Amino acid sequence: MLKDLSVQSLFMGLLAAFVGFASSFAVVLHGLQAVGASDAEAASGLMALSLAMGIAGIVLSAATRLPISVAWSTPGAALLASAGAMAGGFPVAVGAFLVCGVLIVVAGLFRPLGRAVAAIPAPLANAMLAGVLIGLCFAPVKAIAFNPWLGLPIALAWIVVGAFKRLFAVPAALAAFALVLAFGVDIPPGAFSAIERSLLPSATFVMPAFTLAGLVSIALPLFIVTMASQNIPGIAVLKVNHYHPKPGPLFAVTGLFSLLCAPFGGHGVNLAAITAAMCAGHDAHPDPARRYWAAIVAGIAYVVFGLLAGAVTAFVGLAPPILIEAVAGLALVAAFSGSAMAAFHEAETREAAAITFLVTASGVTFAGVSGAFWGLLAGGLMLVLQRFVKATRKPS
Template identity: 65%
Template structure:
């Protein structure tokens, strides 16, 4: 252990939690979770990703950072209520976890996910994120003074250090909400929120509309980039066991409301980079510290969820939108980069962003179907 590893790990955990916990709560509430179920899900995710990071980092002596699936949470927020309620969503979470486990154990499935055209995967993600990324603009229309204060804070801090921009906006949001909202009737609960077991149900709409897109965005937007970040920093772990382990921890969290945990991408750079320690062999302690901090944050899940539930929804959505702007921009650029696939990517993006819901199945699936059809037609014409 070293002071630099301690600082890097604490910073990674704070940035990871503060930047996106509002997205996670919004996603769980969006698919029908009650306040208690959302708090349970947030706690389950925090504990799972913390313990998973500690286990993998100590076992491999490499800085394996783990996070919840932020794009997956955004997908849930855009999906809306589904047939079967939150129990059906939990059933989809379990299937997603099982699919991640199989992807790690069975190489053909992992290759099949990697074979999904990158423009389509990026276009689907961009379409999922669009509605949340519009929230800051909508917040300015509804609550101009409060929203502008949050956005200005984010923009000014980003000029100094982009890593701190969203956490600073979160802190300002908390202060503004506490100042302008009557929280006297809000029950914040204990530091250890009650775990709520949800009996899962399987419905076709949840399997196709949530499980499949959640699996794709988690693998394509989190697990695969997470491996890339490790390789850039000189580490070369076998991807399969990492995917399988995160899938097992996702499976443990799912019955308690957690949608998915996976390899971290952005915060992984903090733990795997030279700032964590000059010696690459000692940087794994930063990921261990981050994991311990996530476990502590999990104990505050009840209070965090209660605070969000008592707050004006548009402000929470605005902060979530600011947190996802970078991911949205990267996804949009990745979708439009290849001229040959641009038309298919645009179709996928538009159908996904439209929020169309056919047969109880969310737009993310139909966007992938529509874009995939145009992509296949284009390749067929070329041949």
């Protein structure tokens, strides 16, 4: 097995891990805090997710000899930000994370459920995701309005670097955020001592609580978003690169690791899509049979990043929240544009997708249930009605 390791796979694995972590950890922190996590609980969740996706990626890639990349659910974290805090606080969110993990395991082991998720019309799933993401995508503009001297450097770094190399746009924005924090924000005395103390990893156990509102507002939309925008595309990326694993067991394993990290604040892990393309592509190694080492190296790097999650969270906490939201929003621009284009591409489903998007993006809750669920329901009813009318209408 070690004979398959190469410098090329080592480099690509490290790059994939850096891009995967740096491009979206801000989204994860913001999403966890939005549903009621304290700074310590958010740091614990970030650590649990990093460890889970690192160990899962190592185990799956070593067992299958395929480049199986695992990531946290970035769209899921954005969903948490739009859902907001539930009555009962973060324990209710943790209960929802557990339910979502169970659903993913069942979807992997019980084929009819997996097929049912896959049968959700792609335009509606993408419209719901676009509605979830758009709120955070406004954050860079709001950051500039909050303080142009702080917000503009972050946005300009993303724009300029992205014009030359899109892969490094978000890391560049993150570097600009660090510089803005170092030179433009008044840091209280003793802050760096607190960061040093945070270098030691610390897990915070959260006793889960289960409510109907948490189930409908977080667990079900999180399950749908994770399956439709992460797990299924992750399998597609592998197939494009001529790998054909059985999807069910992979889904079940990611669901199991999601269950393990949920009590410590992690919202869930899943098959990767973007970093999977890096580890499974030609740049990882000319020989497809040796590319699995890129995913293993990425997994090892995720474990290291996870052990530093406390220090990362403490450092980020020194800045005004709108600045880290701006980095998160920039990290989601590509996901938003892709989901919006897929949602409104087909004329036949455009109106139903628009209803889904608008209800979700409104951020309005009904009966304590977030707009993501109601958006998908409203769009689904609209699509069913349109198809019923079309089927019953007699040709003139």
